[in-house]
Amino acid sequence: MSAFVALEGVSHVYGGAGGTLAVEGLSLSVERGEFAAVVGPSGCGKSTLMKLATGLQFPFKGTIRIAGEAVTKPVKIAGMAFQAPTLLPWRTTLENLLLPLEIVQPHRSQLSRKKGEYVARAEKLLASVGLGGVSAKYPWELSGGMQMRASLCRALIHEPDLLMLDEPFAALDAFTREELWGVIRDLHAARRITVVLVTHDLREAVFLADRVFVMSARPGRILLERRVHFERPRDLEITYTPEFQAVAHELREHIHKARQ
Amino acid sequence: MNRSLSIRLAPWVFTIALLVLWELAVALLRIPVFFLPPPTAVARATFEFWPAIYRNSLFTLATTMIGFALAVGFGLALGLLVGWSRTIYAGLYPLMVGFNAIPKVAVVPILVLWFGIGFVPAFLTAFLISFFPIVVNVATGLATIEPELEDVLKGLGASKLDIMQKVGIPRSLPYFFGSLKVAITLAFVGSVVSETIASNYGIGNLMLQAQAQFQVPLIFAGLIALAVEGIVMYWAMAVLERRMTGWAQRSGFAQG
Numbered sequence: 306m307s308a309f310v311a312l313e314g315v316s317h318v319y320g321g322a323g324g325t326l327a328v329e330g331l332s333l334s335v336e337r338g339e340f341a342a343v344v345g346p347s348g349c350g351k352s353t354l355m356k357l358a359t360g361l362q363f364p365f366k367g368t369i370r371i372a373g374e375a376v377t378k379p380v381k382i383a384g385m386a387f388q389a390p391t392l393l394p395w396r397t398t399l400e401n402l403l404l405p406l407e408i409v410q411p412h413r414s415q416l417s418r419k420k421g422e423y424v425a426r427a428e429k430l431l432a433s434v435g436l437g438g439v440s441a442k443y444p445w446e447l448s449g450g451m452q453m454r455a456s457l458c459r460a461l462i463h464e465p466d467l468l469m470l471d472e473p474f475a476a477l478d479a480f481t482r483e484e485l486w487g488v489i490r491d492l493h494a495a496r497r498i499t500v501v502l503v504t505h506d507l508r509e510a511v512f513l514a515d516r517v518f519v520m521s522a523r524p525g526r527i528l529l530e531r532r533v534h535f536e537r538p539r540d541l542e543i544t545y546t547p548e549f550q551a552v553a554h555e556l557r558e559h560i561h562k563a564r565q
Numbered sequence: 566m567n568r569s570l571s572i573r574l575a576p577w578v579f580t581i582a583l584l585v586l587w588e589l590a591v592a593l594l595r596i597p598v599f600f601l602p603p604p605t606a607v608a609r610a611t612f613e614f615w616p617a618i619y620r621n622s623l624f625t626l627a628t629t630m631i632g633f634a635l636a637v638g639f640g641l642a643l644g645l646l647v648g649w650s651r652t653i654y655a656g657l658y659p660l661m662v663g664f665n666a667i668p669k670v671a672v673v674p675i676l677v678l679w680f681g682i683g684f685v686p687a688f689l690t691a692f693l694i695s696f697f698p699i700v701v702n703v704a705t706g707l708a709t710i711e712p713e714l715e716d717v718l719k720g721l722g723a724s725k726l727d728i729m730q731k732v733g734i735p736r737s738l739p740y741f742f743g744s745l746k747v748a749i750t751l752a753f754v755g756s757v758v759s760e761t762i763a764s765n766y767g768i769g770n771l772m773l774q775a776q777a778q779f780q781v782p783l784i785f786a787g788l789i790a791l792a793v794e795g796i797v798m799y800w801a802m803a804v805l806e807r808r809m810t811g812w813a814q815r816s817g818f819a820q821g
């Protein structure tokens with residue numbers, strides 16, 4: 306069986322020939338249902354990797370396959386969330402969650418007919434990330450952490466097979482961030498969804514992922530791939546164990562080298 | 566005194582203070598009435614010539630509103646077009662900037678040449694002078710969509726029209742309604758300038774005739790009438806803005 310997300314020898318340049326070479330010879334594969342984390346120095350091409358994998362950018366070299374199919378246009382089986390929650394301020398939380406359903410088929414044509422069903426699905430999803438009862442609130446009435454949860458829900462509402470997260474917790478305080486690690490861990494466990502998480506937080510990567518990929522400085526490629534074997538479900542407590550610290554430390558050394 | 570009450574009263578107090586200062590300055594400095602009439606003389610002239618002022622004010626208001634309505638329709642359409650495509654933006658932007666740089670007074674003679682003096686050049690001038698800020702604001706609202714949000718939607722298979730409809734247009738509404746305040750003020754400038762140069766109607770024409778007859782208080786009465794119309798319309802646009810885009814004005818900064 307081939308990998309669910311597969312990039313092979315991918316190179317990408319921004320701004321045409323002679324532009325910025327963002328990634329070069331990048332290869333990585335993620336199995337179905339796996340939780341993969343990508344870490345690397347700032348500007349090394351992590352966001353570019355996300356855009357390539359989801360068909361928002363196209364490489365000049367190499368191949369990209371998602372679920373066995375070559376990526377030639379934006380991938381519809383992916384949900385995305387970024388550092389900024391990017392909720393629409395003129396829509397309530399519930400209406401924000403319904404936005405993907407107004408676009409993605411087959412939901413788009415069923416939305417008016419099955420409105421009640423979709424609203425129930427959204428409410429349930431909100432409740433599952435601890436946002437029960439906020440559906441009528443506007444995004445600016447929510448805290449940063451709550452907005453991020455809502456943004457995750459928006460990424461999941463159309464039940465994608467693949468969740469792409471680009472530094473989703475970078476703008477949050479440490480406590481909120483750890484809370485959201487729990488949320489993401491539980492979503493992954495409950496839905497058996499494939500997750501690719503870009504982060505610059507090593508604890509986050511090691512705590513959440515089955516496999517951590519370390520990228521080199523720009524032009525980015527994968528320097529190292531490290532399996533993380535801690536048993537699931539993982540408790541936040543494990544981040545304080547020597548075994549965990551050893552893994553994080555080992556990765557840190559590699560990133561340190563990558564920056565030079 | 567209660568803070569919100571003082572804010573409520575402030576515009577009236579400041580206006581009255583200005584009028585009193587004006588009256589006192591004219592009296593104390595013995596400024597002749599044909600140079601700067603005191604507010605009381607202006608009020609008397611307003612009262613005396615009320616039918617003419619009323620009629621011409623309405624005329625100017627109607628002219629301005631027609632030009633303004635055209636500017637809203639055209640500005641909105643052009644703004645959406647410019648925001649839609651980078652190529653159209655690149656092609657039209659220098660043209661629009663150049664056009665905007667032309668003083669509209671200079672266009673009035675051409676309009677007169679084409680349409681004769683009177684109402685048509687006046688509302689066209691109002692239109693020409695006021696559509697630009699609307700175009701720029703609508704296009705800005707569209708151009709500043711967060712790229713991440715665009716990615717999220719494109720990743721879902723959204724077409725350009727989808728993105729425009731779900732995000733672009735709602736997002737540019739606050740910019741649009743904000744620009745109406747600027748546009749309505751400019752529209753008055755346009756119609757009055759044109760009336761002053763080439764019309765037999767309107768406040769601009771009334772003031773020109775008053776000047777020819779040396780009725781200085783009447784000139785000032787015309788100015789005040791224009792100011793009142795300007796304030797009322799600006800205020801109406803501000804209310805409309807707040808009604809339509811309450812979500813964009815949640816910050817206490819703008820309200821304080």
Ligand SMILES: Nc1ncnc2c1ncn2[C@@H]1O[C@H](COP(=O)(O)OP(=O)(O)O)[C@@H](O)[C@H]1O
Pocket residue numbers: 319320325326327346347348349350351352353354523
């Ligand atoms: N839209 C773009 N146009 C031009 N250059 C870009 C663009 N996006 C990213 N880059 C460049 O590509 C490189 C990788 O960027 P990115 O993938 O965003 O890095 P990361 O997410 O790891 O910080 C950077 O040098 C950045 O300046």
Ligand SMILES: [Mg+2]
Pocket residue numbers: 351352353471472
């Ligand atoms: Mg990035």
